[in-house]
Amino acid sequence: MTWRTAVSVATALCAALAAHTAAAAAAPGDREANALAHEIFKQLIEINTTDSVGNVTTAAEAMAKRFRDAGFPAADIALLGPNERKKNMVVRLHGNGRRKPVLLIGHLDVVEAHREDWSTDPFALIEKDGFFYGRGTLDMKDGDAIMATALLRMKQEGYRPSRDIILALTADEEGGCCNGVDWLLKNHRELVDAEFVLNHDGFSVKAEHGVPRVFELGATEKVYADYQLLTTNKGGHSSLPRPDNAIYELTAGLTRIGKFQFPFELNNVTRAYFEQLAASATGAQAQDLRAILESPPDPRAIERLSAEPAYGSLMRTTCVATRLEGGHANNALPQRAQAVVNCRILPGHSQEEVRQRLIGVLADPQITVRYVADNGQILDKASERRGFAPPPLLPEVGKSLETLVAATWPNLRVIPYMHAGASDAIYTSAAGLPTYGVAGIANDLDDNRAHGRDERVGIASFYTGNVFFYRYLKAITTP
Numbered sequence: 001m002t003w004r005t006a007v008s009v010a011t012a013l014c015a016a017l018a019a020h021t022a023a024a025a026a027a028p029g030d031r032e033a034n035a036l037a038h039e040i041f042k043q044l045i046e047i048n049t050t051d052s053v054g055n056v057t058t059a060a061e062a063m064a065k066r067f068r069d070a071g072f073p074a075a076d077i078a079l080l081g082p083n084e085r086k087k088n089m090v091v092r093l094h095g096n097g098r099r100k101p102v103l104l105i106g107h108l109d110v111v112e113a114h115r116e117d118w119s120t121d122p123f124a125l126i127e128k129d130g131f132f133y134g135r136g137t138l139d140m141k142d143g144d145a146i147m148a149t150a151l152l153r154m155k156q157e158g159y160r161p162s163r164d165i166i167l168a169l170t171a172d173e174e175g176g177c178c179n180g181v182d183w184l185l186k187n188h189r190e191l192v193d194a195e196f197v198l199n200h201d202g203f204s205v206k207a208e209h210g211v212p213r214v215f216e217l218g219a220t221e222k223v224y225a226d227y228q229l230l231t232t233n234k235g236g237h238s239s240l241p242r243p244d245n246a247i248y249e250l251t252a253g254l255t256r257i258g259k260f261q262f263p264f265e266l267n268n269v270t271r272a273y274f275e276q277l278a279a280s281a282t283g284a285q286a287q288d289l290r291a292i293l294e295s296p297p298d299p300r301a302i303e304r305l306s307a308e309p310a311y312g313s314l315m316r317t318t319c320v321a322t323r324l325e326g327g328h329a330n331n332a333l334p335q336r337a338q339a340v341v342n343c344r345i346l347p348g349h350s351q352e353e354v355r356q357r358l359i360g361v362l363a364d365p366q367i368t369v370r371y372v373a374d375n376g377q378i379l380d381k382a383s384e385r386r387g388f389a390p391p392p393l394l395p396e397v398g399k400s401l402e403t404l405v406a407a408t409w410p411n412l413r414v415i416p417y418m419h420a421g422a423s424d425a426i427y428t429s430a431a432g433l434p435t436y437g438v439a440g441i442a443n444d445l446d447d448n449r450a451h452g453r454d455e456r457v458g459i460a461s462f463y464t465g466n467v468f469f470y471r472y473l474k475a476i477t478t479p
Contacts, residue, residue, distance in 0.1 A: 030467050033153050037466045040066070041145035042125040045134040049109045056171040056180075057081070059108045060089035063148055063169055067091045070152050078191055081183065086171040088180040090191045093151050093165045096479055100195035101164035103433065104473075105181055105424055106144045107173030107201065110136040111451045119454055131456040138457045139450035142465070143200035143439055144169055150470040161477035168192055173201070173424050177375045181424040185431045196394060197435040200469070201423040205409065205442035205461075206310075214277070215405045216417035217398075218437015219269045219390040222317075222344040224422035225351040225382060226372035227358060229253065233366075235328075235335035246337035247326040253362045254321050254339060260361045262317040264302050265346055266292075269390050269418045270314050276415040310445050313420035317354060319343040340372065344420060347387025355382045388426065390416065391434030400475035401438065408440065408468050440468030 043062055048054035057079075064079050072091055081087035089108075092101075113122035113135040120126045122135040136142075147167055154161070168191075170180025184192050205212045231249045236242065266274070271293065278289035284304075291301035292315075306312035319341050326337030343354050351371060359369050371382035402414050417437070419425070425435040442461040449455040 027471075029153065029157070033149055033470060034463045034466055036152065037145050037149040037462070040148055041132070041142060041462070044108070044141040044144055045125040045136055046123055048123050049136070050112050051109065051172070051174070051176040052112060054109070055085050056108050057085055057087040060087050060169060060171075063089050063144075064091070066148065066152065070155050072155065078188070080188065081171060081180065082178045086176070086178045086180070088168060088170040088184060090166065090168045090184065090188075091151065092167075093154060093161065095161035095163045095165065095477065097164075098479070099163035101166050101193070102473075102477065103192050103194035103197045103428070104147045104165065104167045105197060105199050105201075105428065106140055106147055106167075106169055107171070107180065107424060108141070108144060108169050109171055109174050109176065110139070110141070111174045113455075117453050122455070127459065130459055132459055132462060133454060133456045135455055137455050138203065138441075138443065138448075139455070140201050142441060142457050142462055146462075146466045146469050147200055149466060150473050153470060154474070159474070160479070161474075162479040163195070163477055165473065165477060166192060166194060170424065172374075175374065179374060179424070179427065181427045185427055189431075194433055196391075196397065197425070197428045197433045198473075199423055199425045199428070199435055199437045200439045201425075202419065202421070202437055202439050203441035203443040203457075203461075204437065204439045205412070207442045207444045210444065212409045212412055212442050215401075215409065215412050215414045216273075216437070217401065217414050218419050218425070218435075219416040220267070220347055220388060221419035221422060221425055221437075222346060223349075223351060223385060223387045223426065225343045225345055225354060227341045227343065227355060227382075228338060228370045228372050228378055229341060229358075229362070229367055230336070230338040230370070231364075231367045232336045236333040238331045238333055240333075242333065246334040249364065249366055250324075250326065250337040250339060253364055253367045254324075254341075256361055256363070257319060257321065257341060257358065262319075262346075262357070264292075264297060264315050266315070267347060267418070269416045272416050273314070273418070276413060280413070308445075310420075313344065314418055317343060317345045317349060318420075319354070319358065344422065345387065347389065347418070350384040350386050351382035352384055388429040391429070391436070394434065396476050397436055400472060404468065404472050404475060408464065438469075438472065440465035440472070
């Protein structure tokens with residue numbers, strides 16, 4: 001079944017199921033579940049889990065304690081990892097065994113955040129102007145809290161699903177030595193083996209000015225890659241400036257990269273995505289969306305749509321400089337300058353292919369381009385790893401999703417989506433576990449503060465997402 005056909009089938013789901021879902025809108029326990037989700041959310045935000053000075057194990061232990069206190073047997077809770085700071089927490093809610101398990105994944109680590117850059121303390125959950133502020137509020141301790149709450153609520157209800165539900169809260173998705181999902185798959189596959197995976201990393205409900213517009217079902221994603229650009233020369237006295245000093249040379253190369261655009265390219269997921277957008281768009285935007293779907297596509301329409309990063313990032317591989325350093329003294333010509341260029345690569349293209357393309361764009365043999373591995377190791381050659389093809393849409397995943405989305409956000413369409421970032425789905429998909437991105441969090445297209453200053457998520461969005469995910473998980477596991 002293709003993604004397009006699957007979405008059409010889901011749209012035609014029988015009215016009886018929709019009515020059943022709508023009737024559950026006022027289900028008892030929602031208020032208590034939202035209070036619990038807030039409590040867990042606050043606890044996680046206020047545990048620093050950055051790679052530099054934080055500790056993922058502290059957060060994993062806090063979650064393990066909650067599950068023990070809720071009556072989960074010790075044998076169903078695992079706390080393990082490669083070192084004392086990078087332990088992962090895996091918990092299992094047993095079902096009746098009629099179906100293979102579903103695995104829920106979420107990372108506990110967050111990117112760096114410095115207090116002097118923020119208007120609030122990044123490691124305190126602050127409620128202000130209708131938003132929760134704090135590092136990880138959007139990426140992705142909101143999702144961690146929501147998934148944990150769903151399992152705790154099911155346990156309290158005595159719910160026995162049709163399949164085991166496994167929750168893995170892990171380390172180092174944002175970088176570091178020891179990606180938790182990768183480590184678990186390689187060392188303890190038996191703990192996380194499943195028929196399919198739900199990845200809560202992100203927000204599925206894209207909104208404009210607070211109005212939800214579309215529900216994006218994660219179908220595939222770009223490949224993440226970092227590259228080190230390095231140039232050196234003999235330096236010298238700053239009173240005798242030369243145009244070939246290391247900083248000038250490197251910044252000239254970065255300017256060439258900044259002006260370069262990788263070729264426009266659509267795959268089956270992004271084509272279906274833009275087709276769905278074109279069907280409901282109006283005016284000039286509708287014309288542009290239809291124009292990029294033509295053969296050949298209209299380059300002017302591509303240029304206009306690319307001005308919106310949320311669209312442009314889906315049309316091509318992107319690379320951007322994210323770190324820069326150079327020089328050794330204020331009164332000396334720099335002998336060394338280096339930068340990190342971060343790329344998000346379209347499926348079908350490898351990390352090494354992009355490294356070679358960057359070398360060609362720089363066109364400067366004095367600038368070396370090397371690959372930065374996930375563990376920080378600098379390598380002369382990148383890997384041939386490519387993005388994964390979208391998995392087939394399992395009927396229980398698509399049908400229940402379409403129904404519950406319609407009940408939660410009337411008239412909202414579910415469409416397949418390619419994640420322009422990167423997530424742990426690359427590991428589960430490579431391991432043969434079909435992975436779908438599902439998160440009932442709504443966020444404005446122009447207010448994505450993940451990894452940025454004053455990261456935030458809407459308070460109402462968080463609570464709606466909490467109830468939505470619980471109901472969705474129950475819908476796909478009801479005997």
